Amino acid sequence: MKSIELKCEKCHEPHTVQGSEVEYEQVSGDDRQMGAALYYEALVEFNCDCGNAITIKSSFTEYPIGSESDATTTASGGTITKIVD
Numbered sequence: 001m002k003s004i005e006l007k008c009e010k011c012h013e014p015h016t017v018q019g020s021e022v023e024y025e026q027v028s029g030d031d032r033q034m035g036a037a038l039y040y041e042a043l044v045e046f047n048c049d050c051g052n053a054i055t056i057k058s059s060f061t062e063y064p065i066g067s068e069s070d071a072t073t074t075a076s077g078g079t080i081t082k083i084v085d
């Protein structure tokens with residue numbers, strides 16, 4: 001799983017979220033030409049030492065089964081600097 005490096009938007013303190021802390025949940029599914037497409041989403045919320053709330057939202061689609069695509073990671077309250085595989 002990927003780990004995410006980001007900086008607090010307010011105090012610019014760097015944070016690292018380990019891949020093991022990111023828990024994906026299947027949020028929906030769809031039937032497409034090559035079978036099922038499954039949508040996964042993970043939400044990580046924590047507070048910086050300065051009190052700023054940081055939320056990371058990560059999602060991807062599994063389609064066809066076994067292959068990951070459309071991976072998107074966004075943050076509010078912070079700026080993502082690096083996503084490490």
Ligand SMILES: [Zn+2]
Pocket residue numbers: 008009010011012013048049050051052
């Ligand atoms: Zn901060």
